[in-house]
Amino acid sequence: MPDTRLVERWLPIAEIGIESMRERGSMTALPATYYLHVWWARRPLVACRAAILASLLRSDVDRERFLSVLGILGDPVVAKERIAAASRNGERLADGGFGYARAFGYSPSESERDWVAANTVGSAVVLDPTAGGGSVPFEAVRLGLQAEANDLNAVAALLEYATFDWPVRHGLAVLDEFKELAMAFVSRAESGYEGVFPAEPEDVLISGYLWARTIACPYCAGLVPLSPNWRLASGGLGVRLVPQLGGGPGTEGRACAFEIVEAVEQQSEGTVARGDGLCPYSDCRRQIKGDEIKAQAQAGRMGEQLYAVVYKQRVIVKTKTGRKREKWVRGYRAPRPEDDNSAQIQAALDEKLPEWGAFDFVPSERIRKATRPQNPSATACPCGATCSRPANCCATAPAWRCSGRCSKRTVPRAN
Numbered sequence: 001m002p003d004t005r006l007v008e009r010w011l012p013i014a015e016i017g018i019e020s021m022r023e024r025g026s027m028t029a030l031p032a033t034y035y036l037h038v039w040w041a042r043r044p045l046v047a048c049r050a051a052i053l054a055s056l057l058r059s060d061v062d063r064e065r066f067l068s069v070l071g072i073l074g075d076p077v078v079a080k081e082r083i084a085a086a087s088r089n090g091e092r093l094a095d096g097g098f099g100y101a102r103a104f105g106y107s108p109s110e111s112e113r114d115w116v117a118a119n120t121v122g123s124a125v126v127l128d129p130t131a132g133g134g135s136v137p138f139e140a141v142r143l144g145l146q147a148e149a150n151d152l153n154a155v156a157a158l159l160e161y162a163t164f165d166w167p168v169r170h171g172l173a174v175l176d177e178f179k180e181l182a183m184a185f186v187s188r189a190e191s192g193y194e195g196v197f198p199a200e201p202e203d204v205l206i207s208g209y210l211w212a213r214t215i216a217c218p219y220c221a222g223l224v225p226l227s228p229n230w231r232l233a234s235g236g237l238g239v240r241l242v243p244q245l246g247g248g249p250g251t252e253g254r255a256c257a258f259e260i261v262e263a264v265e266q267q268s269e270g271t272v273a274r275g276d277g278l279c280p281y282s283d284c285r286r287q288i289k290g291d292e293i294k295a296q297a298q299a300g301r302m303g304e305q306l307y308a309v310v311y312k313q314r315v316i317v318k319t320k321t322g323r324k325r326e327k328w329v330r331g332y333r334a335p336r337p338e339d340d341n342s343a344q345i346q347a348a349l350d351e352k353l354p355e356w357g358a359f360d361f362v363p364s365e366r367i368r369k370a371t372r373p374q375n376p377s378a379t380a381c382p383c384g385a386t387c388s389r390p391a392n393c394c395a396t397a398p399a400w401r402c403s404g405r406c407s408k409r410t411v412p413r414a415n
């Protein structure tokens, strides 16, 4: 069976799955490629490496060697069971439970790359025509293979150059060039941002402003911030809405203030579920139909409201050896009046827009109103709804797998 590839016979899905979860599990120690720029739907590197390798290698290669080229240098399935048992007993495992570093950090050695070349069926060029953030070509390059990448989005294409094309061509000189350009960019951006964000104490860095879309309640005229829940972090931290009733239903001044709370029970109930809204004002509390929300959005009447500010604060902690160490701790606060500088921003925009328009920095072409194209794969359900995911549709799948889009489904739930 000279042309049979490993993937046709075997793929250690459980191991690759666990390593992919490990790769994405940390918010602060992601693969270096992530830090170049955000890209949507980046694929885990370990899964990409496995897919490339298993598609190229002969089916009879040494499977242990395959796993070690992937960087899976232990048994993640056993490790996961050990971790689960420890957590049931309230124990913490000293080495995190795995006993080896996360697989994506492992770069195949020269002898492993030679092994890949020697066991590859034919001569391979890895092509990813929709490469996005570049996980597939990046891993192909790490395996010593020739790679071709493409994307119709110019940002993705630039990312691909920076992730593997320039480093391969120019080596570490790219890093020096990047640092120089980044510093020049930051110093220009910093002066441009002056006064745009509200001032903060020196030991506080803002990480983000959390906004909710708003509509006006059609029954009481209150401003309704929409969110399916008001959770901010695990462990109960969240937001409580404090609706200001003004002079009662229909009067002006009905808006919500916000408080940060520490327990799940203190958090407010979500104000939108399955497309319908719920008015949070105690003298109304009516359900707002999804069609009403859509109508306000289409009429340009949907607004937004800041409901929380995420920050990091510098604190000094003592290490086990008694030394002082600086640490940045994440926190959340309710919005303050000075956070709302929209009038100031609008004034700055009004001043700048004519100049930006003259230089054609801002697109000003009219966009023709288009009707939404019909999804060619949409399937009509027996219930009368149209589902864009036929595999999950109750027309073709058991009811329990229905995506929920077929909201009118009448098919009984399977046992």
Ligand SMILES: C[S@@+](CC[C@H](N)C(=O)[O-])C[C@H]1O[C@@H](n2cnc3c(N)ncnc32)[C@H](O)[C@@H]1O
Pocket (backbone or CB within 6 Å): 039, 040, 041, 042, 043, 044, 129, 130, 131, 132, 133, 134, 135, 136, 150, 151, 152, 153, 156
């Ligand atoms: C899911 S992302 C790819 C993610 C990538 N595998 C990674 O790990 O970052 C899909 C990419 O396909 C690109 N794309 C979609 N249609 C395309 C087309 N017709 N030609 C080229 N690229 C396309 C999109 O711009 C997007 O970057």
Ligand SMILES: [Zn+2]
Pocket (backbone or CB within 6 Å): 217, 218, 219, 220, 221, 222, 279, 280, 281, 284, 285, 286
């Ligand atoms: Zn209301």
